[in-house]
Amino acid sequence: MTVGTQPDVTVIIGAYEAMPYLVECLASVEAQTIDPARLEVIAVDDGSTDGTGDCLEEFAARVPMPVTVIRQENSGGPSGPRNVGLGKAAGRYVFFLDADDRLGPEALERMVAMADENGTDVVLGRVEGINRTPPKSMWGKTLPRTDVFSSNIKFTLSAQKLFRRSLLERHGMRFDESLFTGEDALFTLEAYLRADGVSVLADYTCYYLVGRDDGKHVTKTGSYTLRFDSARALMALIEEMVPAGDKRDVLMVRPFLITLLPQFGPRFLKDSEEVRRHKLELAKPLMDAHWTAGVARRLRVHERLRLHLVARQRPELLLDVLEFMKAKKEPEARLEKRGTQVYLAYPHFRSKAAGIPDDIYLAEPREARAVPGYRAAAANTFLRRAVRKVRRTLRARNFKAAA
Structure with a gap:
């Protein structure tokens, strides 16, 4: 040089x-x-x-x-x-x-x-x-x-x-x-x-x-506590640099999905009771501070459900969900409101004892599209009907004018 x-x-x-x-x-x-x-x-x-x-x-x-x-x-x-x-x-x-x-x-x-x-x-x-x-x-x-x-x-x-x-x-x-x-x-x-x-x-x-x-x-190495340290630091950076709202929620998906959620996946089934308790303790302040409806709705149902149960500190229900997933079972898809909504019935769906809100099980369009019978565009039915009515009216007026 x-x-x-x-x-x-x-x-x-x-x-x-x-x-x-x-x-x-x-x-x-x-x-x-x-x-x-x-x-x-x-x-x-x-x-x-x-x-x-x-x-x-x-x-x-x-x-x-x-x-x-x-x-x-x-x-x-x-x-x-x-x-x-x-x-x-x-x-x-x-x-x-x-x-x-x-x-x-x-x-x-x-x-x-x-x-x-x-x-x-x-x-x-x-x-x-x-x-x-x-x-x-x-x-x-x-x-x-x-x-x-x-x-x-x-x-x-x-x-x-x-x-x-x-x-x-x-x-x-x-x-x-x-x-x-x-x-x-x-x-x-x-x-x-x-x-x-x-x-x-x-x-x-x-x-x-x-x-x-x-x-x-x-x-791939090191204690699980290091993952929580990493998630905490990344969430704090996002909170500091991005105002609350959709943009912050978009970015918060990353630490929740990539860093935090794996701690409450298959390995959680193998953890000792002491480690499970500790993981939930470490997660609680992160969930309290950063888990929002905007983050939740951007996740798939099983991801959202597990993190909801972490936020609620319900390990007994989380273990049921993880066992269900470990067995490679597929949740029943329930179509409601004339096919415009799809609920994926993972464990404890509409269980009064569990008290988990229905919207936790509600599939977003990207997930719902795989379900036969889902009407992706049906949510706009009212608008489409209104547009068709206006068009019919205009055509009738034009026909009368031409006659």
């Missing part, structure tokens, strides 16, 4: 015990089609003992782009190395690359071009999984400019995105080092909310999410 010129993108790699996956990760950086003069790499070895640091040093000595290798004591999580790298970055954009994953060859060139062409502050490149299941709902089509409310990007909050560095510096954004999991969700959602536009590059695989054979992924 010419002295005094600013690189287009800084790739930040935090690495801990990353061998042998790091070899292919670094090879994917070296294979980038972007001019090496437009690229810099900052790699932070977070106290590894498996040769990770030596591998990074060898890479730095061999490749044409500038590479800074930092070795430090283990920080205990991914936030520390990322923050160190971010503090050293000089690029117009930064990209956070996990040491066991890899980039598509044209990833950086395409993402920088997308951001420059559209003036956007964040770019999401299509992700594919290798022995892992990546998020999928946001890759339907390329979106030159969108936001977190009008797309599905809220369901991919990992840090592996292209971020305009001036956005991060202007708002003093760093990863929360007090969180062991979910720190990237907090960082990325804040960036979405502060960004002047987000781009989605869906027609090229930019990132390969690699499943380690040893299963050592941060998101």
Whole structure:
């Protein structure tokens, strides 16, 4: 890189015990089609003992782009190395690359071009999984400019995105080092909310999410209490940055559905009584503060029902629902009001003893459409009849005038 010129993108790699996956990760950086003069790499070895640091040093000595290798004591999580790298970055954009994953060859060139062409502050490149299941709902089509409310990007909050560095510096954004999991969700959602536009590059695989054979992924390890910490932090951020109403409810779906609800799924059946009680205790303040009708109606019936029972602190009823689901039973679909409403009769539907409101079991249109006999447009019957009446009146008047 010419002295005094600013690189287009800084790739930040935090690495801990990353061998042998790091070899292919670094090879994917070296294979980038972007001019090496437009690229810099900052790699932070977070106290590894498996040769990770030596591998990074060898890479730095061999490749044409500038590479800074930092070795430090283990920080205990991914936030520390990322923050160190971010503090050293000089690029117009930064990209956070996990040491066991890899980039598509044209990833950086395409993402920088997308951001420059559209003036956007964040770019999401299509992700594919290798022995892992990546998020999928946001890759339907390329979106030159969108936001977190009008797309599905809220369901991919990992840090592996292209971020305009001036956005991060202007708002003093760093990863929360007090969180062991979910720190990237907090960082990325804040960036979405502060960004002047987000781009989605869906027609090229930019990132390969690699499943380690040893299963050592941060998101799969650690105590369940860490998940509640993550949900609490994300909900607090949404409450702080988005006024109450539909937009806040749209975003709150994410922590409820992705972070909180899994704690009250099949694993809850295997939990001890003590753990069950503790999970409900941890969930209660979150439900009290953030569980609204607007969030509930955006969920499927079984999701809404389970979270309603968590909010009501009714574990005995929740266990019945979970056993029903474990047995792979299908709830009876009950059509009412001439087929305009569908209730899915999961356990305790219209049980006086349980006292669960009917609307908890009411299927929203996306779920109801799968039920034979559902009349999706019937809710507008009155309006349609009125329009037909007006049309008949106008036709009759025109006929009389012509006669």
